[in-house]
Amino acid sequence: MSALAVKNLSKSFGGLRVTSNVNLTVERGERRLIIGPNGAGKTTLFNLITGELSPDAGSVSLFERDITRLPIRKRTHLGMARTYQIITLFARDSIQHNVTLALLGLSSLRWNPFIALARQSQLAAQAREALQRIGLQHLAERPLAQTSYGERRRVEIAMALAQNPKLVLLDEPFAGLSIDERQDVRKLLLAIPREVTIVMIEHDMDVALDLADRITLLHFGEVIVEGTRAEVVADRRTREVYLGE
């Protein structure tokens, strides 16, 4: 059973074709890297997969279940998690609260208007554990606005992982990070259990190359090359796309 199957996915904005007949199949436990120059339509593809955009044509399936018409929040409940290119977290809240919100999103507790959130010790313990996994438990009470960019990126990943997803979509997790910070994130990603499927967008190939099992190269919304690392790197079309046509 494939984890994610995208078939003939297309999307246009006005006259502009941003996603053109994309076919993509990611197996369970696979680490897939999606690369392509700026404007290739990578984030748009993610938005189509998560449901923030609805496609003009084609389908998206999660573990063989058609989710093309499913609202975003329901996809999350089916085990899909995602990080964003631009960090849109809860700046005024502590990072522990941020992670707690992620945990709460899948819990039936989120509808409860009677109990005190602060007293939910199990939830708090889970949040601390998630922070420990990314090495930020010492900053648990720190408001997000007072953390560094690198720390925020890690919080974002922690939030995505806190929901114990089956499929994680990472949108440029290394963007804007220093060399040390990149190492931290690399360690994080390598520590993700093998059963979890990861699809990652990266603009900078070198950084993520060795994390990937298979690579898909997108350009102008179309799949140009797909294959193992070696295949894609060797392919002449990859060079063309990156060095201009």
Added chain:
Amino acid sequence: MTSRSIGACVAIAVALVALPYAIKEVYYVNIASQILLYAIFALGLNILVGYAGLVSLGHAGLFGIAAYIVAYLLSSGHGHAVAIVTALVGSLAATAGFAALSLRATGISFIMITLALGEIIWGLAYRWISLTNGDNGISVATRPAPFGFALGDARSFYVATLIVFLLAVAAAAIFVRSPLGAALCGTRDQPRRMNALGYHVWAIRFWAFMFSGLLTAIAGILFVYYSEFISPQALALTASAEALLMVISGGAGTLLGPIVGAALVVIVKNVASAYVERWNFMLGAIFVAIVVFMPEGLVPGAMRLTRSLFRASGRRKAAPVAAEPRP
């Protein structure tokens, strides 16, 4: 809650209970009752404005519906229990309608739609003379006597209002500290992210609206018993604006803010109308001044001030009231 803050709350509650016995003039006891019932109204509105990030300019419509239902049923011979229960149910139904229509939008559009809805209710109250007696209003002859306690005099009514007020504050406090309350704040700050995290943003807002409507209805019922009269004036845009002023002057997004704001507006209104004929001008001027110079409101401003006096760093930035609602 720390034991210190519980202690403070108890002290304040005791002070509030003792109030009518310490003060001699009935006039001031009545002002106190007014402050309490408007504080409930402001708390209700604040659930939307401060915690959901949705500014409603039509809440006086919901306030008024509850009041009118009570007045109408009483004047057609029904008992207090029937009147109050029907008012609550009717008001909640109207709130559901308001919510269903206005939650199709956020931000500025939400304001426009709630404004229009409030105007519809006002227009009905004003023009549907056979039902509401129009501008002449409906008088309420008696007050209820729960468990045999007559509420006819100012002091007893104050105590009854105080009890309802304390219950309302407790309810609001519980809600705000609950997981649903935290989720609501999340939808205020990052609705798109909340959606992606698995929350049903529309439904969360809807239930917040209903809770807001419940508190508003309670305030409306207290109001009609307090003034023993209801007229369209209580539903006008000015009434919605006053409620909003209470929320933003005290500080939206806090529990204490609307209470302080209600006290401020009621006191200024009563004091001002003794000296100045034009309360509306003052209302407008205060509105403009607060929005321009102190958008976060009094309570966060004062909190910030005290914190910066006692601590040098690590303070959390208070949420500006006129914080842009995200579409």
Added chain:
Amino acid sequence: MTFWLLLTVNSVTFGGLLFLLSAGFALIVGLMRIPNLTHGSMFMLGAYFGTTLLSGTLGIRFSFWLAALIAALEVAVLGALMERLLLRRLAGQQLAQVLVTLGVSFMVADLCLMGWGGDPISVATPPGLAGFVRVGSAVFPLYRLAVIAVAVVFAIALWLMLERTRLGAMIRAGVDDPQMARVVGIRVSQLFTIVFALGAGLAGFAGMIGGPILSVYPGLDQDMLPLALVVVILGGTGNLLGSFVGSIIIGFIYNFGQALLPELAYFILFLPMVLVLVLRPQGLFGGQIL
């Protein structure tokens, strides 16, 4: 039969007045993304200013149309001042701007009460147009037809301004995409002042023109503002044609409603708005604010 005919003419007249009021409102909402809650106040101020001019200021008694124009100018200046001194300080904070307009509307209402008293002031129909026009067995007040004509003239003038002038092009650009407009070099903040003043002036002019029909009274602002709101919700923001069509529709509903179902008239007025909200919320505001 004559009753219905007269009702129709009154509806179109009222629609014309509403258009003059709402066109400015629509432009302001479209360009500045805020519902200007002082718009009713501008309408009322224009009427009050006009009555003062009519009865003589500085020793001069102005003719009706001159009074209307001068009143409109006065209101436009006030609008420009409000925009520059208050709204511009809060640039980018739409919610704060809306609340400021709300506050100012209350201030203006009381100032008018102080200045002109609590009694309604009737405005005399301009002498040239006080008569009637006879068509078959029906008799129509000349003034009402004149108002329709004026509204049409203004509609065409506004349309020409928007479609054919540079200012109009800048306004349309600003309505479509303010960010892009700035990038292209359009002085958006100046444009805001101009459009706000224009909207205010139009509202003030409409107030005076409407004087012989509605008279002027405290509360006129609160009566007119919701109408502008409904017209714009129906017709769309920044949308002149929408305002025109919406105004006519509301004019009809208002007048026929008053005549046939006075108790529910106000409610019926908002029904189309409610329907639009339920059936086509994306169609609201041309998808710009929502």
